[in-house]
Amino acid sequence: xxxxxxxxxxxxxxxxxxxxxxxxxxxxxxxxxxxxxxxxxxxxxxxxxxxxxxxxxxxxxxxxxxxxxxxxxxxxxxxxxxxxxxxxxxxxxxxxxxxxxxxxxxxxxxxxxxxxxxxxxxxxxxxxxxxxxxxxxxxxxxxxxxxxxxxxxxxxxxxxxxxxxxxxxxxxxxxxxxxxxxxxxxxxxxxxxxxxxxxxxxxxxxxxxxxxxxxxxxxxxxxxxxxxxxxxxxxxxxx
Amino acid sequence: xxxxxxxxxxxxxxxxxxxxxxxxxxxxxxxxxxxxxxxxxxxxxxxxxxxxxxxxxxxxxxxxxxxxxxxxxxxxxxxxxxxxxxxxxxxxxxxxxxxxxxxxxxxxxxxxxxxxxxxxxxxxxxxxxxxxxxxxxxxxxxxxxxxxxxxxxxxxxxxxxxxxxxxxxxxxxxxxxxxxxxxxxxxxxxxxxxxxxxxxxxxxxxxxxxxxxxxxxxxxxxxxxxxxxxxxxxxxxxxxxxxxxxxxxxxxxxxxxxxxxxxxxxxxxxxxxxxxxxxxxxxxxxxxxxxxxxxxxxxxxxxxxxxxxxxxxxxxxxxxxxxxxxxxxxxxxxxxxxxxxxxxxxxxxxxxxxxxxxxxxxxxxxxxxxxxxxxxxxxxxxxxxxxxxxxxxxxxxxxxxxxxxxxxxxxxxxxxxxxxxxxxxxxxxxxxxxxxxxxxxxxxxxxxxxxxxxxxxxxxxxxxxxxxxxxxxxxxxxxxxxxxxxxxxxxxxxxxxxxxxxxxxxxxxxxxxxxxxxxxxxxxxxxxxxxxxxxxxxxxxxxxxxxxxxxxxxxxxxxxxxxxxxxxxxxxxxxxxxxxxxxxxxxxxxx
Numbered sequence: 001x002x003x004x005x006x007x008x009x010x011x012x013x014x015x016x017x018x019x020x021x022x023x024x025x026x027x028x029x030x031x032x033x034x035x036x037x038x039x040x041x042x043x044x045x046x047x048x049x050x051x052x053x054x055x056x057x058x059x060x061x062x063x064x065x066x067x068x069x070x071x072x073x074x075x076x077x078x079x080x081x082x083x084x085x086x087x088x089x090x091x092x093x094x095x096x097x098x099x100x101x102x103x104x105x106x107x108x109x110x111x112x113x114x115x116x117x118x119x120x121x122x123x124x125x126x127x128x129x130x131x132x133x134x135x136x137x138x139x140x141x142x143x144x145x146x147x148x149x150x151x152x153x154x155x156x157x158x159x160x161x162x163x164x165x166x167x168x169x170x171x172x173x174x175x176x177x178x179x180x181x182x183x184x185x186x187x188x189x190x191x192x193x194x195x196x197x198x199x200x201x202x203x204x205x206x207x208x209x210x211x212x213x214x215x216x217x218x219x220x221x222x223x224x225x226x227x228x229x230x231x232x233x234x235x236x237x238x239x
Numbered sequence: 240x241x242x243x244x245x246x247x248x249x250x251x252x253x254x255x256x257x258x259x260x261x262x263x264x265x266x267x268x269x270x271x272x273x274x275x276x277x278x279x280x281x282x283x284x285x286x287x288x289x290x291x292x293x294x295x296x297x298x299x300x301x302x303x304x305x306x307x308x309x310x311x312x313x314x315x316x317x318x319x320x321x322x323x324x325x326x327x328x329x330x331x332x333x334x335x336x337x338x339x340x341x342x343x344x345x346x347x348x349x350x351x352x353x354x355x356x357x358x359x360x361x362x363x364x365x366x367x368x369x370x371x372x373x374x375x376x377x378x379x380x381x382x383x384x385x386x387x388x389x390x391x392x393x394x395x396x397x398x399x400x401x402x403x404x405x406x407x408x409x410x411x412x413x414x415x416x417x418x419x420x421x422x423x424x425x426x427x428x429x430x431x432x433x434x435x436x437x438x439x440x441x442x443x444x445x446x447x448x449x450x451x452x453x454x455x456x457x458x459x460x461x462x463x464x465x466x467x468x469x470x471x472x473x474x475x476x477x478x479x480x481x482x483x484x485x486x487x488x489x490x491x492x493x494x495x496x497x498x499x500x501x502x503x504x505x506x507x508x509x510x511x512x513x514x515x516x517x518x519x520x521x522x523x524x525x526x527x528x529x530x531x532x533x534x535x536x537x538x539x540x541x542x543x544x545x546x547x548x549x550x551x552x553x554x555x556x557x558x559x560x561x562x563x564x565x566x567x568x569x570x571x572x573x574x575x576x577x578x579x580x581x582x583x584x585x586x587x588x589x590x591x592x593x594x595x596x597x598x599x600x601x602x603x604x605x606x607x608x609x610x611x612x613x614x615x616x617x618x619x620x621x622x623x624x625x626x627x628x629x630x631x632x633x634x635x636x637x638x639x640x641x642x643x644x645x646x647x648x649x650x651x652x653x654x655x656x657x658x659x660x661x662x663x664x665x666x667x668x669x670x671x672x673x674x675x676x677x678x679x680x681x682x683x684x685x686x687x688x689x690x691x692x693x694x695x696x697x698x699x700x701x702x703x704x705x706x707x708x709x710x711x712x713x714x715x716x717x718x719x720x721x722x723x724x725x726x727x728x729x730x731x732x733x734x735x736x737x738x739x740x741x742x743x744x745x746x747x748x749x750x751x752x753x754x755x756x757x758x759x760x761x762x763x764x765x766x767x768x769x770x771x772x773x774x775x776x777x778x779x780x781x782x783x784x785x786x787x788x789x790x791x792x793x794x795x796x797x798x799x800x801x802x803x804x805x806x807x808x809x810x811x812x813x814x815x816x817x818x819x820x821x822x823x824x825x826x827x828x829x830x
Contacts, residue, residue: 026537028682032680033639035676056681084687092674099672126689134698141706174692225418 024050028057035060040067055089057079062096071100071207072237079209079239082122099151104207114172121173129173130213132168149221180212182222182236190229194219200228211237265290266303266344266357271332277365281338282470282507284312289357290328300348301329301357308341309333310428310472336430336470336507338366364814366468366509373563388415389450391476391505395461399511404621405555406461410474410505413452418481418554421455422500427472433462435559460555462525463512471508478503505691515619518626523564524618527555529592531616531629535601539637542681546601546636552629553594558582563597568612572605573636603638610635663824686687724764731761732827741822743816748802753821755799758823762830774795782829795822 030091031046039181044064047057062077073098121129140159143149148157187206192198194216204224209229214221219230220238269286270276279285289301289307300316313332318325344359389412398406398750410422421440439457446452463469479500492546515525515754517712534549550564563577578598585591600631603609608747609633727734735758742750760767775796802815 023537024648025682026539029537029539029639030637032678033637034314036639050682052683054681054683054685056677056679060676063673066673077750084685096673123449126687130690130695134695137699138702141702145706170695 024052028060030062031057031064032092035064035067040064041080044119055084059092060087062093066096066100066103071104072183072185074100075207075209076239077226079181079183081137083239087123090119094119094122100207104205105206117169117172118176121176124169126170126173129166133163133170136163140220155238169214180215181239182209182210182212182220183208183239184231186235188231188235190222190224190227190231192229194221194230196232198230201229204231210236244677249358251815263292263545264301264348264350264355264357265292265348266360268343268360268362268744271502277333277572278365280507281366281509282334283365283504284332284334284338284473284475287331287333287343288328289330289348290326291348291350292324292326293354299349301348302337303331303344304345305341306331307334307342309335312427313417323390334427334472335364337468337474338509340364340560364735366470379738387418389419389478389480389501389503390447391474391503391763393474393505393508395471395508395510398509399513400463401513401525401619401621401624402460402464402466402515403557403619404556406510406524407458408461408471408508409456409458411433411454411456412476412478412503413447413451413454415450416494419453420479421476422479423476423477424457425475426606427474428638430469430471432466432469432471433464433560435462446772448813460557461510462560463510465512467514469510473504473507474504477501486608500654510751515624518619520617522619522626523554523558524554525621526562526618527622528554528556528616528618528627528629529640531614533611533614533631535611535634535636538635539639540603541639542603542606544602546603546635547578548599548601548611549596550599550614550616550631551594551596553592554618554716555592558593558595558616561595561735563613564616566599566611567614570609570611571605571636572607572609573611575599575601599637603636606640608635608637618757655809727761728764731758732823734758736820739816739819746773746811748799748811748815752796752799752803753823755796755819758826759830762826780827784829792822795819 004146027046031043031050034040034043034046041064044061047053047061047064050057053061058077058081062074062081065071065074065077077094078093082089096165125234136159140156140163143152143156143159186204188204189200190202190204192201204227208224210222210224212220212222213228215233216230218233220233220236221230222236243680266287266289268276268279269287269288271284273286276285287303287306290305309331309418311333313330315330317328317330319328321328340361342356342359342361342362346357348355348357392411392413394409397404410424437456437457439795441456441458443454443456444451445454461471469758476734477500500616515522530551530553532550532551536547536549538546540546548566552558559582561580563580566575569575578600580595580597583594583596601611613630613633616629618627618629619625735754738754739751742748742754755771756767760770763770763774763778772793775791776793779792784792798812798815799819802811
């Protein structure tokens, strides 16, 4: 019995070591192959074994989770893929999340002007926005410095408007980046305070995205759509 | 008279004849230290000396029969003159690598136009590699004490070898005196062997027959290329030993006279090299080899993408010249190209063995699972004296279809068969409502390009602050200049009076005109350069001055101006000062 256990432990160690030796790229390609063959669980395992997961791995993991019916995880993985470089992945992620919302019977249209603005900023790289803003900003200040603002009023107003627009877009983008998002594992109630003794202000569906405003250990203060309240930390996964 | 002439001619003929008749050409063979020797050692140098004793004044280079069978390392010419008798010597330092009996001579010499022949020497050359020759030779040297303290030894780990088998050689210089310094190691011309893996110098301390020596060693591997007896010749080493005190103290050291360069030879080595036994098929190497492994990275790739197949052989052999093995029975769906090879030395000397890796770029041109079969490496094992074949394990390579494989305009290099097309279709998964998975790129975290927030804010705020500073500075400057103009306007007359008084004290008549110009400019809010006489007259007329008054002003103004352009010797009119005070008072009422 003892020998058997030893052999088992040694065998497991060797297996884990062999797995570690396999390159991440190889695991990625293997996962892709398994996904194409319809082996979503195996593909998920292959992707999960990748040590340093990039955006493509998270995205593919999301697809695997969706195929396995694990919608909360699918949403989390897609949001993680989008987090690093939204301008590249937003379109695909938005499409898949719309499909997910449709699958769970929920509308995923932007609910607020901020969400709509966020969706717009996702298509423009942040660096481009920053550079354009700085160009307009320097032009504006140059006109002020040289007194041109009094002569070319039209140009001055245009520069002001463009600086303002790009400033707002950058601010929205940074706000989105700094926003902590979470996804519900199951249908969960949202409470008025950080305890179940408070009254429930509503219910959040499974795999729904929310924004975390406060963290009190076991409870998160969240905003989900128009609902603002507290949810138990164990019912949600922070992206 | 005739008798005298005949006598002189006869004497000359007699002298010439006696010198030629007395001349003697001798050929002798000595060791490198000049001592007579009866036999030589293969690979160890010795000297052939041709001397014309009591010969004439000129002796051309001799022609020595049989000299061309030796390897000439150096040659020199010496001339001695003792009691009017000259001795010319031609000395050759030679070496022969093959044992046997050699005949040297006769040497034919042209002495003062007469051809003379030397004796003939028969020299037996023996093969030996065990006796350090310098031990014997050094005993005969004059500075025996020094020679005993320096020994050069050439060693080999084996003497009976096969072609291509590595022979580990070590050359060591032992010196008893701690201040002995090695100056040069002169490598002899080598027989047909390959040399690699040179290491050194390695210093150590060794005790031989109770004497402690400081040792300097070099190591290398020799790979014989031809069968037969191969002699590795003796190495010549130059070293310096410090001289004893010569009585000149520091002067000798200053002129470098206390360093005496001496030479010593190592022993030669004789290897018996045998041919490899016959073998059907290619032989890659000779030596002792261990694991032969194959590795494919990554094992899964898309069609057209490159994979790296690495074959690695470990062992002790001539790895440097080991050629890239040909890959055998590779599947047609896998193309491969030779990439590079490299040798990996063991991390610690003496522990582990070196290995050589051969890299091939493998490219899948058809989707599927393909096996890279066992590869073979055949070598002559010098330990067991037999041929052995090392084989790798087979490797599976998984080639995935390219994402654009379905496009008609982008065909694979190798046309797929019908069954292959079917298998590809079977592996395609329709993602339906989802966007398809990402097949390539970004499996690792990608860096998102953006300016850091602090830098961005710096770029925003620094120009803003700059502009704000400029605006504030401009505002302050404008206000200050306005205040200065007002002050100047209000105090123009009192200032003009003060300047006038100062000018009067100095009797500076030429200052008066400038004081009035600046006064009027300040009151009329213009620059002094913009002020004109007509402008002032117009102003006076406007303020109600009569024509007489204006004319009087014109006269005063022109008079004051005349002092500006007048010389020092011009006669000065003191009434100018009273008129000036008067006009200031007058102008104060109208300006």
